[in-house]
Amino acid sequence: MPGFVIANWKLNKTKKEALEFIHGLQAQAPFKDTHVGVSPAFPYLETLTSALSGTQGISVYAQNVAFAEAGAYTGEVSAPMIKDVGANGVIVGHSERRHVFKENPDWMAQKISQALKQGLLVVYCVGETLKERDSNLGPEVVNRQLKEGLEGLEADLKALIKDKKLLVIAYEPVWAIGTGRNMEPIEAKEAAKAIKAKVGEILEGYIPPVLYGGSVNPKNIEGFSGHPEIDGVLVGGASLEMKSFLPLIRAFEKRIP
Numbered sequence: 001m002p003g004f005v006i007a008n009w010k011l012n013k014t015k016k017e018a019l020e021f022i023h024g025l026q027a028q029a030p031f032k033d034t035h036v037g038v039s040p041a042f043p044y045l046e047t048l049t050s051a052l053s054g055t056q057g058i059s060v061y062a063q064n065v066a067f068a069e070a071g072a073y074t075g076e077v078s079a080p081m082i083k084d085v086g087a088n089g090v091i092v093g094h095s096e097r098r099h100v101f102k103e104n105p106d107w108m109a110q111k112i113s114q115a116l117k118q119g120l121l122v123v124y125c126v127g128e129t130l131k132e133r134d135s136n137l138g139p140e141v142v143n144r145q146l147k148e149g150l151e152g153l154e155a156d157l158k159a160l161i162k163d164k165k166l167l168v169i170a171y172e173p174v175w176a177i178g179t180g181r182n183m184e185p186i187e188a189k190e191a192a193k194a195i196k197a198k199v200g201e202i203l204e205g206y207i208p209p210v211l212y213g214g215s216v217n218p219k220n221i222e223g224f225s226g227h228p229e230i231d232g233v234l235v236g237g238a239s240l241e242m243k244s245f246l247p248l249i250r251a252f253e254k255r256i257p
């Protein structure tokens, strides 16, 4: 399976910096069987989709999406708006949304539905906190999050996921995000296998690509890319500079014979 290497820029980069990065990335494209993605802040989605028009293999994802299509929801950005500016997908349920902004777990399925209705790829993030891990609750928490996001989807959206491969899961243990403390690749591999099995059960046979996220960098990338069960990485800190992002792409390109 081709690898995914997705940059999550969070609340970073000005328009100029985002464009400089994209031009640098374009100069390295095409990437051998690797889906490269960038997630800028909302105001720059269109800047990047325009800059990338005609470039193959680099996608643009929003960092979040509203649970409703339209209405009185100050500060939100809807899936139709994200689609309208040419983005390819959305990140849903990132741990910073869940924990810092206290997003309600009940919104996850609604957000995923909204994105799917627009044909956007969903990168659905799941992962346990340190406290949950220390109480051996990791797998239980992840299974619960998978069920919350996916179980209640309408049958036609479940069929759409299967048909168009519109769902990717990012497994990001909360304690590993932005801490410089990554999960051991062998453990991430086991988690990826379990997630595939669980999603396969919920979505009746759809086995999603599963990415690992949490303090991925050029030094530890080969540990993750070395396991075929791990289909890619979602990257924060190391995605901000080309010199630390490009080696991550190269590691996944190397997997392709």
Ligand code: PGA
Pocket: 008, 172, 176, 177, 178, 179, 180, 213, 214, 215, 216, 234, 235, 236, 237, 238
């Ligand atoms: P990090 O962030 O690579 O800085 O740990 C990962 C993420 O939040 O997706």
